[in-house]
Amino acid sequence: MCLAAGFFPKQGSMTLTGDETVSHEANKAVLSTTSGTYYYAGYSTGNIGQCKMNGKDASKQSPEEKGITKEQTQNDCEPQSKATNKTEEINNTDDFKSNSLSLLVTGLRLLLAKAVAVNVMMTIKAFLA
Known part of the structure; x- marks a missing residue:
């Protein structure tokens, strides 16, 4: 899976290369209301070595290759705040x-x-x- 985050405009094509080359159109990208940019997750049944969208590419790297330690990855997963979303209290039934x-x-x-x-x-x- 490859996640393209923070791109604008919505139109674009994502190419995943690895065991096989798969191309996805990002016409179902999701708009983030906070940043005003789009997010799209592309997938492939095989291994993905490289992900390219709108001229930008990313390759698969292990955390050790990026210089990230195990402690840093564990700490990043903890919630930053204990804020709650008040809209969850609304009971929307059918x-x-x-x-x-x-x-x-x-x-x-x-x-x-x-x-x-x-x-x-x-x-x-x-x-x-």
Whole structure:
């Protein structure tokens, strides 16, 4: 597997060479909303020796060849912060009955708020007349 990260524009072709040469079009690349760039993972059933996309290439190297020690790779895998994503608390279900009831309750709340607002305005009008 080869990961092309941080490229723009979306169009591009990824070539994986090794036991066999495989070419992928990056038309299904995923857009990162934080960086505004695209990410694409290419794969091959055989061994991959080199990965090339948009004129940039990367070759397979072991961590020892890159000068990375075992301790550094183990420390990099630990989470950097304990932040949580609050959007996980939203319960998104595909249950038709509960979605319909939720919509009905929301509509009734709006109707009640409108009725209260109209009554307040009519009361104020009656005191001023």
